[in-house]
Amino acid sequence: MPQATAAPTLVSTPGKRALVIGASSGIGAALVEELVRRGYAVGAVARRASELQALASRAGGKVVIRAHDVSRFAEVPALFEDLVRELGGLDLVVFAAGIMPEVERHEYDSEKDLAMLAINFGGCVAWCNEAAKLFRTQRSGTLIGISSIAGERGRKGNPMYGATKAAMNHYLEALRNRLAEVGVVVTTIKPGFIDTVMTRGKKTFWLIGPDECARQILAKAAKKKGETFVPSRWWFVGFVVRWIPSAIFRHMNF
Amino acid sequence: MSGAKPSPAPTVFDWTPARPASSLEYVEGWGMAAGSHVRVLRPRSTEELAAAFALAKREGVTLGLRGTGNSYGDASLNERGWVLDTSRMNRILAWDPRTGVATLEPGVTIEKLWKSILADGWWPRVVSGTMFPTIAGAAAMNIHGKNNYAVGTIGDAIREFDVLTPAGEHLTCDRERNADLFHAAIGGFGMLGAFTRIVLETKKVHSGDVRVRAKSTRTLGEMMAYIEAHRGDADYLVGWVDCFARGRALGRGLIHHANYVHEGEDPDPRASLTVEHQELPANILGVFPKDQVWRALRLFNHDLGMRAINFAKYHAGWVEELDEPYLQSHAGFAFLLDYVPNWKWAYGRKPRELGLIQYQSFVPKETAEATYRELLERCQRAGLVPYLGVFKRHRPDPFWLTHAVDGWSFALDFKVEPVTRERLWKLCHELSEVVIAAGGRFYFAKDLVLRPEDARRAFPSDKVERFRALKLRHDPDGVLQTDLWRRVFAAPTR
Ligand SMILES: Cc1cc2nc3c(=O)[nH]c(=O)nc-3n(C[C@H](O)[C@H](O)[C@H](O)COP(=O)(O)OP(=O)(O)OC[C@H]3O[C@@H](n4cnc5c(N)ncnc54)[C@H](O)[C@@H]3O)c2cc1C
Ligand SMILES: NC(=O)c1ccc[n+]([C@@H]2O[C@H](COP(=O)([O-])OP(=O)(O)OC[C@H]3O[C@@H](n4cnc5c(N)ncnc54)[C@H](OP(=O)(O)O)[C@@H]3O)[C@@H](O)[C@H]2O)c1
Numbered sequence: 001m002p003q004a005t006a007a008p009t010l011v012s013t014p015g016k017r018a019l020v021i022g023a024s025s026g027i028g029a030a031l032v033e034e035l036v037r038r039g040y041a042v043g044a045v046a047r048r049a050s051e052l053q054a055l056a057s058r059a060g061g062k063v064v065i066r067a068h069d070v071s072r073f074a075e076v077p078a079l080f081e082d083l084v085r086e087l088g089g090l091d092l093v094v095f096a097a098g099i100m101p102e103v104e105r106h107e108y109d110s111e112k113d114l115a116m117l118a119i120n121f122g123g124c125v126a127w128c129n130e131a132a133k134l135f136r137t138q139r140s141g142t143l144i145g146i147s148s149i150a151g152e153r154g155r156k157g158n159p160m161y162g163a164t165k166a167a168m169n170h171y172l173e174a175l176r177n178r179l180a181e182v183g184v185v186v187t188t189i190k191p192g193f194i195d196t197v198m199t200r201g202k203k204t205f206w207l208i209g210p211d212e213c214a215r216q217i218l219a220k221a222a223k224k225k226g227e228t229f230v231p232s233r234w235w236f237v238g239f240v241v242r243w244i245p246s247a248i249f250r251h252m253n254f
Numbered sequence: 255m256s257g258a259k260p261s262p263a264p265t266v267f268d269w270t271p272a273r274p275a276s277s278l279e280y281v282e283g284w285g286m287a288a289g290s291h292v293r294v295l296r297p298r299s300t301e302e303l304a305a306a307f308a309l310a311k312r313e314g315v316t317l318g319l320r321g322t323g324n325s326y327g328d329a330s331l332n333e334r335g336w337v338l339d340t341s342r343m344n345r346i347l348a349w350d351p352r353t354g355v356a357t358l359e360p361g362v363t364i365e366k367l368w369k370s371i372l373a374d375g376w377w378p379r380v381v382s383g384t385m386f387p388t389i390a391g392a393a394a395m396n397i398h399g400k401n402n403y404a405v406g407t408i409g410d411a412i413r414e415f416d417v418l419t420p421a422g423e424h425l426t427c428d429r430e431r432n433a434d435l436f437h438a439a440i441g442g443f444g445m446l447g448a449f450t451r452i453v454l455e456t457k458k459v460h461s462g463d464v465r466v467r468a469k470s471t472r473t474l475g476e477m478m479a480y481i482e483a484h485r486g487d488a489d490y491l492v493g494w495v496d497c498f499a500r501g502r503a504l505g506r507g508l509i510h511h512a513n514y515v516h517e518g519e520d521p522d523p524r525a526s527l528t529v530e531h532q533e534l535p536a537n538i539l540g541v542f543p544k545d546q547v548w549r550a551l552r553l554f555n556h557d558l559g560m561r562a563i564n565f566a567k568y569h570a571g572w573v574e575e576l577d578e579p580y581l582q583s584h585a586g587f588a589f590l591l592d593y594v595p596n597w598k599w600a601y602g603r604k605p606r607e608l609g610l611i612q613y614q615s616f617v618p619k620e621t622a623e624a625t626y627r628e629l630l631e632r633c634q635r636a637g638l639v640p641y642l643g644v645f646k647r648h649r650p651d652p653f654w655l656t657h658a659v660d661g662w663s664f665a666l667d668f669k670v671e672p673v674t675r676e677r678l679w680k681l682c683h684e685l686s687e688v689v690i691a692a693g694g695r696f697y698f699a700k701d702l703v704l705r706p707e708d709a710r711r712a713f714p715s716d717k718v719e720r721f722r723a724l725k726l727r728h729d730p731d732g733v734l735q736t737d738l739w740r741r742v743f744a745a746p747t748r
Contacts, residue, residue, distance in 0.1 A: 009333050010291040012280075013605075073269050081278040081293060089291065130277060138280035138291070138605055181545065181596075 012089025014140050019043040019083055019090060021070060021127050022097025024051035026196030027146060027217075030210035031094055034218060036061035043083040045070075046097065062087075070097045070123025071115070080130040093131040094217075095124050096146040100198055103158045113160035120164035125171060132175055132184075139182040144221050145172045147190050149234055152241050157254060165190075169227060176226055188227040189217050192234035206231065274302040281337050285326040286598065286609030287670040288702055288737065290333030294320075298342045300418065300450045306338055307420055307448075310733055317420075318736040319444035321391025322363060324384055326612045327702030328737035329443055330391070335735060340448060341388050346370055347451065354456040355413065360390030360449045368585065369529050371456060377584050379457040380408040383644075385589045390449040395699040396441035396653050399588070400492040400512075403485050403647035407658055409440035410651055411455045419447035419728040438724050441653040443698045445721075445739060446728050461515035462526030464490070464587050467579040470571040474505025474630075474645075475623055478662070481509065481647050489513045490587070493645035496564040497666065500634055504627060507645065508571035512587055532585035534593040544595055551600035555669065560641040607672050612700040613640075613682050614657075614665035616648060621692035622662040629664065629685050636681045638674060640666035654717045657697040665700065679703055686712075698738060709742045 018035050022028040024046035032055055035042050041062040044052050052065035064086045068079055084090045098120045101112050124145060135141030150158070151165030169188055176186035193204040194213045208216075208231055216230045229235045244252070274297035282289025295317075297303040310317045318332025320339045331337070344361035351374035356367065365385040367378055380399045382392065396409045405411070414428035417439055425447075427436035439446045471477040477493045484491060488511045495507040520526055536544055554563055591597055602608030617625045626645075633639050644665040648658045657663075668678055682703040689696070690711045696704055710718075722743075725734075 012291050074271055077272065077275075077277050081276075084278055084291070133277050133279050134291075137282075139603055 010085055010089070012138070014091055015089060016040040016091060017042075017084075017087040017089050018092035018094070019045070019080075019087070019131075020094045020096060021045045021123070022095065022146075023065075024048045024055065026096075026198060027191070027194055027210050027213050028094070028096035029055050030214035031096065031217065032063060033059045034211065034214040035092075036063060038218075040092070041087050043087055045079070045083070069119075070126065071118035073122060073126040076126040077130055080127070080134075084134065090131070090134060090141065092142045092144070092221075093127070093135075094144040094146065095127050097123050098146065098148075098164075098198075100158065100161050103161075105156075116160045116164050120161070121167045121171075124168050128172070128175060132179060135184040136179055136182055140184065142185040142187065142221050143172075143175065143179075144187045144189060144217060146217075147172070147188050147227075149190050149192050149229065149238055149241075151190065152238050153244075153249060155252075155254060156250075173227065185221065185224045187217075187221045187225050189220065189230050190227065190234065190238065191230045192237065194230075206233065274298065274306050275342075280605060281320070281323070281331055282605060283327045283329070283331060283702065284324050284598070285611050285670070285702065286601070286603060286605065287611055287675075288328045288331060289605055290331060290737075292331075292333060293336045294339050295336055296339045296342045300343070300424075303338075303340065303343070303418055303448055303450065304422070307418070307422070307733065310336060310338075311420075311731065316735040317733055319390075319394070319448055319734065321361065321388030321394075322386050324382075324387045324391065325395065325699045326610070327698075327700065328741065329395070329698050329701070331737040332735060333737055334740070338448070340390055343450070344388070349374075351376070354458060356454045356456060358389050358452050358454060360452065361388045363388050364392065367454075367456075368532075372462065372527050372529065372532070372584075375459055375523070375527060376456040377459045379405055379411040379455060381588050383589065384592050385585070386592065389452050389454065393440050393449055393452055394442060394444045395697075396651070396656055396658075397699065398646070398648065398658060400490040400510075400646060402658060403491070403649050404489065405457075406649060406651050407441075407653070407656065408454075409653045409656070412440060413453040413455060415439070415449050415453065416451040417447040418450050420733040421728050421730060423728070424450070434720075434724060435728070437652055438654045438721055441656045442721065443655075443738065444736065445725055445734050447734070459514060459527070459584070460517040461520030461523050462528065462531045462583055463515055463520065463581040464512040464584060465515055465579050466510055466512045466582045466587060468571060468574040468577070469509040469511060470507075470568070470575045471509060472503065472506050474507075474626055477505065477507055477509060477645060478623055481645075484511060485647060487513075491647060494567070495630075495643035495645055495664070496568045497630060497633065497640040497643040498561045498564050499568070500631075504630055506568055507643070508568065508574070510587075512582075515581070526583070532583040534586060544593065547594050548596050548599040551594075551597060552602075555600045555602070555641070557639065561639075564641075601669055602671070607670075609670050610641075610667050611670055611678070611682075611702050612665055612667050613685060613703065614663055614697045614700040615685070615689040615694050616657050616659045616661065616663045616697065617689060617692050617694035618659050618661040620661075621694075625688055625692040625694065626662070626664050628688050629666070632684060632688070633666070633681065636677065638668060638678055638681050640668050642667040654721055655698075655713060657695050659693075659695055661694075663697075683708075698742075701738065701742075704742050706742055706744055 018040045023044035036059040043064045049067040056063040147168045148165040150162045172188045193207045195209050220228050274295045295306045316335030317338045320330035341361040343359040345359045348357035354376045382397045396407045398407045481491050490512040493509045499506045601610045646663050686708045695712050
């Protein structure tokens, strides 16, 4: 009787399959390369197909690339399924996509701000929700979100960028608390200054390269850290920044 | 920074998600011993359900219907297609507190139902041992309660339903209209169409409590004699069996016998007919969080530990029996284990490898005692003793593929581990031979071990043939399939 054809069965047991969103440059690209070195099959997602192509040939190993804009939320479930099938299962997801456009001192540009909201936070929600559904039901998996030290306080410099990172922290904390009972790890990474295009031409200190950053991120996730700074010493900056009273904080220009 | 201006512009404010919602998930049977990664579609309306059928047809993919996945085995799995989950269609469409008739969308759970009707003095006429199943899942399996011998199965409480068939027909069925489909789809494990609306009769109650008494029984025969003697006066009867006891103690156990509280007996029914009165506290002894209890149970989840627990429970029964009958809430009596969140994780929770199966057989009253004694002895000889055994009395009903017989059922929970899996399946096949020889049947809601030859012999062949013919008519392309269907009814190749 059954005429309807059977779809190919996906049989998956825990292994080494990872997905990096925002993989075409910077921290994401470094993570892809590091994961390939560690024997992972990796799905790499970002808008620039050419960069992904170059990354894939540079990394060697199994890298499945897909060009996608994370603010196109409606595409996410199908793309996620496609990638997981291609990888043969999923154990690790890193959401690293983000933008930080220049914002002038007295600029209140909704187009810029809502683009950040859609990409940095909307994209995070769209992808992490898919990962959460899969990881919860298979009772395993690690989810990493790349947030920022910029999410600690509302600075004058870029109100929306910090707000999207603070929103990520809150959302990922809640996912962590939901998924803990099934042993799924959710790690929020708050980098300081990492040497990528995002920091180019800016005043920085304690700068580390994206490769070192990638290694530290994976080490922290392996230790099942919840929310954590990379490099670790940035916790001190975070601590100080949090405790500066508002009345003083508003006179600081950064 | 990539510098690229986000182009084209973000779609955040005019976002149209795909309908029905779809995601890739690991979908498993309740017992965790079977499961697969599949696409799950979750329609929220009949229109979206129809869209899911159309989509599957276009793509040439099979669909396995699923409620909340409380079937122990593979009845709501479909590793070679998609899963169509109707649990989001969960509105109560109508409720009449004068007649106790509820009109429900398929995904309304037993939990939502009782919580919605209790304050009006009603309780679902038939409930399973857990309140989490959906009404469609319950209808598709024709579930029974601890009162099956008295009130029948849930099918007997269903007045009518609407079903959407893969052929695209919306049909209303009851005992007169489309009577064949009515009697085949109830207990038809989701093979004929998707329920979209179910009209259900409930039971008037005059208190939020039932009066419970315990009776300790030294043998299976004694248990059966007690239940048989009280079939006329008890509203609920259920027996627990210590499967580790051997020899003269074989089948020893404990019966719980419950009755409704009559009108006027509860001094303050308004207080007991509340959700708060029904529910158990979130912490045991006020401090230990219940959602961690499974970790403690895990420490006992081996033969020695379970032997000790069964021993202790049996002997505690001697004491409980001496007590006066006591009052217990409906929910506490019917769904006690639901208040220990995820207790099944005590069996281990590694997908597909660890977990449990339940082997439940239904045997006519004439042959039941000898059959069940033999099942217990065979389990003990094989060194695979069930950690839990539950005994119930049933009655026949008019549904084509029903499991219920004029007789008894014995449900045996077995732990599944990679090292014992093969032996366990072999033992179950041996048990099935005994059950079939005794004229017995099986229950798809619990099954993961039945073979086509077992089903062929256990279910009446005329009913099965009519069922297949009806499926061919309403699902000519064979869109509705589950792992269970392929395993047990592996259709003859054309
Ligand atoms: C702890 C526990 C105790 C239990 N105790 C009992 C008991 O005492 N008595 C008893 O009878 N059962 C009992 N059960 C079994 C349970 O009641 C049944 O398996 C029930 O079918 C579960 O409903 P569900 O919504 O989870 O359905 P699922 O398990 O998801 O699906 C069950 C069947 O319904 C079909 N289906 C789902 N939705 C639809 C739809 N919309 N239209 C058509 N078909 C559909 C599926 O294809 C499948 O065949 C128990 C289960 C557990 C876990
Ligand atoms: N560098 C730092 O000092 C620093 C500090 C704290 C936090 N962070 C965070 O770290 C993450 C990575 O940044 P980075 O420093 O590595 O900068 P980057 O090199 O600019 O990387 C950003 C990545 O996100 C992708 N991306 C941007 N918009 C996207 C969209 N709409 N859809 C899909 N992908 C998109 C980019 O790819 P495409 O452009 O090809 O789409 C790129 O791969 C960001 O979330 C950033 O906020 C960085």
